[in-house]
Amino acid sequence: MLLRILMAVACGVGLSLAFEPVAVPFVIPFAVAGFVIATRGLRLRAALLVGWAFGIGFQFVLLYWMRSVGYDGWLGLSLWQSLFYAVLGAASCAVQRHRLWPMWVAALWVTTELWYSAWPFSGMPWGRLAFAVVDTPLADALPWVGTVGASFVLALSGALLAWTVVAARRREKLVAWGCLAALAAIALGVPAVVPRTPHPDGQATVAVIQGDVPGNGDNILYDFRQVTQNQVDLTTRLAADVAAGREPKPDFVLWPENSTAVDPFRDQQTNAGILAASEAIGVPILVGAIVDAGPQHVLNQGIVWDPVTGAGDRYTKHHPVVFGEYIPFRSYLDNLQIGRLTMVGRDMLSGTRLEPLRIAGIEIADSICFDVAYDDAIYGQVDRGADLLTVQTSNATFIHTDQIDQQFAITRLRAIETGRWLTVSSTNGVSGVIAPDGHVVAQAEPRTQATLVETVGLDTAITPAVRIGPWSGRLCVLLAGLGLVLAVVPYRRNLARRQVDEATLSPTH
The missing domain is CATH 3.60.110.10 (Carbon-nitrogen hydrolase)
Incomplete structure (x- = not known):
C-alpha cells in the first residue's frame, strides 16, 4: 500500500511538470497511466487514499504560486483541490471492473475537472489537462474539440497506456496498443488533414x-x-x-x-x-x-x-475569486476576525452578461x-x-x-x-x-x-x-455516470450472491 501511495505522489508531481514553468506536456499520459495503475484493484477506501496522494503531489506543486497570498492560502487551496482526486481515485478503481474501463476513466477525469471548475462557489479550474497542450500537436484539435475534448483525449490516452501495462493476455495488449494508435491518429491526424484556417472578415x-x-x-x-x-x-x-x-x-x-x-x-x-x-x-x-x-x-x-x-x-x-474578492458566509466569518479575510471589506458581485x-x-x-x-x-x-x-x-x-x-x-x-x-x-x-x-x-x-x-x-x-459548447462536458458526465452504474451494480450483485453462497455452505452451530 505504501508503494502505491508513493507512486501516486510521484505521478501527481510528474503531472504538475506538464504546466509552466517546466512545461513538458508529454508526461501527461504517463502520469494519468500511473494514477490508473496505482488505484487499480483496491478497496474503495484505499483507492480514496491513493487518489488523494496523487492530488497532493499534483496540486501542491502546481499551485505553489499561491504562497504569494500566504502559505496558509497555498496549503488550504492545495489540500481542498486534492480531495477531488481522492474521489476520482475511488471512482477509477470502481470502473476498472468493467471491460470498457479506459473510456469510463477518461470520462470520470473530465467530470472531475468540470466539478472542481464549478464547485464550491465559483470553483477553481487550474490543472485541467487541456491547459498544458498549447504548444503541442494536440493544439490543432482545440477548435474542433475544445478544452473538454482535449482533456478527454489526454485522459483516454493515459488510460489506454495503463491498459497496455495491466492487460494479462497478449491479445489484450495488442488491442490496447491498437486503440492507443487509433486515438493518436484521430486526435492528431484529423486536424492535420482537415485544418481549420481562420478567414478574417x-x-x-x-x-x-x-x-x-x-x-x-x-x-x-x-x-x-x-x-x-x-x-x-x-x-x-x-x-x-x-x-x-x-x-x-x-x-x-x-x-x-x-x-x-x-x-x-x-x-x-x-x-x-x-x-x-x-x-x-x-x-x-x-x-x-x-x-x-x-x-x-x-x-x-x-x-x-x-x-x-x-x-x-x-x-x-x-x-470573482472566493476569499480573495468575496467572502461566503460573511455574517459568520466576520465574527471570527480572521486577519486575512478582514482585508476583503466588500464582496464582489458576479456578472452575467x-x-x-x-x-x-x-x-x-x-x-x-x-x-x-x-x-x-x-x-x-x-x-x-x-x-x-x-x-x-x-x-x-x-x-x-x-x-x-x-x-x-x-x-x-x-x-x-x-x-x-x-x-x-x-x-x-x-x-x-x-x-x-x-x-x-x-x-x-x-x-x-x-x-x-x-x-x-x-x-x-x-x-x-x-458551437458544441457545454454539451461535450455534459456527455462526459453522462458517460461517467453510466460507467459507474455498469461497474458498480453487477459488482454489488455478485458480492451479495457470494455472501448468500457462503452463508449457505457454512456449517450450522
Whole structure:
C-alpha cells in the first residue's frame, strides 16, 4: 500500500511538470497511466487514499504560486483541490471492473475537472489537462474539440497506456496498443488533414497598455493612483507618437484590470485622468475599473470609455475569486476576525452578461483575470457574435511567481479554441497579442512599461468547439455516470450472491 501511495505522489508531481514553468506536456499520459495503475484493484477506501496522494503531489506543486497570498492560502487551496482526486481515485478503481474501463476513466477525469471548475462557489479550474497542450500537436484539435475534448483525449490516452501495462493476455495488449494508435491518429491526424484556417472578415488596430505597478510590483494598492496615472501617461505618449506618425492610430486602447482601484465615477481625480487620456488618443479605451455597488458590494468591470460620450458599455467579471474578492458566509466569518479575510471589506458581485461589448464598431468578448480559465463567458460571447477576444488582468499579486506564465498559456489556448485574435493587457505582466493559432505576435516583459500596437484580424466564424459548447462536458458526465452504474451494480450483485453462497455452505452451530 505504501508503494502505491508513493507512486501516486510521484505521478501527481510528474503531472504538475506538464504546466509552466517546466512545461513538458508529454508526461501527461504517463502520469494519468500511473494514477490508473496505482488505484487499480483496491478497496474503495484505499483507492480514496491513493487518489488523494496523487492530488497532493499534483496540486501542491502546481499551485505553489499561491504562497504569494500566504502559505496558509497555498496549503488550504492545495489540500481542498486534492480531495477531488481522492474521489476520482475511488471512482477509477470502481470502473476498472468493467471491460470498457479506459473510456469510463477518461470520462470520470473530465467530470472531475468540470466539478472542481464549478464547485464550491465559483470553483477553481487550474490543472485541467487541456491547459498544458498549447504548444503541442494536440493544439490543432482545440477548435474542433475544445478544452473538454482535449482533456478527454489526454485522459483516454493515459488510460489506454495503463491498459497496455495491466492487460494479462497478449491479445489484450495488442488491442490496447491498437486503440492507443487509433486515438493518436484521430486526435492528431484529423486536424492535420482537415485544418481549420481562420478567414478574417476585417481588421482592427489595437493598442495594449501595460503601465506597471510601483514599489515591489506585487501590491496593486501600494500606490493605486500611480497605477492609474501610468495608464494615462502611456496612452498620452501613444497619442503623441500617433500624431507624429511614429505609430498607427488604434481603433481602441486596452487597459488592464485594476487600472483604477477606486470608482472612476465617484473619484474626480481618476475620472479626470481617464478623460484626459481618451481625449488625447481620440478613440475609445476599455478601462478596467473597480466600481461601487452599494456600501457592501463592488463590481470588477471593463468599461468602454468614449472620448466624446464618456463611459458606456460594460462587462462585469463573471467569476470573482472566493476569499480573495468575496467572502461566503460573511455574517459568520466576520465574527471570527480572521486577519486575512478582514482585508476583503466588500464582496464582489458576479456578472452575467454574455452579449459582446461593442467598441469602435467591433464586437468584443471580454474576460477579466481568472475568467479566462472558465469556458462559459468566453463561449457565450463568441457564440453571440464576438469577433475579437480581450483579456484584462491584474496579476500583480503573483508577479514574482509562475502563475503569470500558467495564465498566459491558458489565454493562448482560448485564442486557438475560438479561432480568434486575442489581446491581453496586464498591470505588469504578461501582456501580449496572440494570433488564432496561439502564436504570440507581441509580448511585453513583466515589470516593464510597454505599449503594444498591433493590427489584428476580426473573425465571425464559429469553431465547432464553441458551437458544441457545454454539451461535450455534459456527455462526459453522462458517460461517467453510466460507467459507474455498469461497474458498480453487477459488482454489488455478485458480492451479495457470494455472501448468500457462503452463508449457505457454512456449517450450522
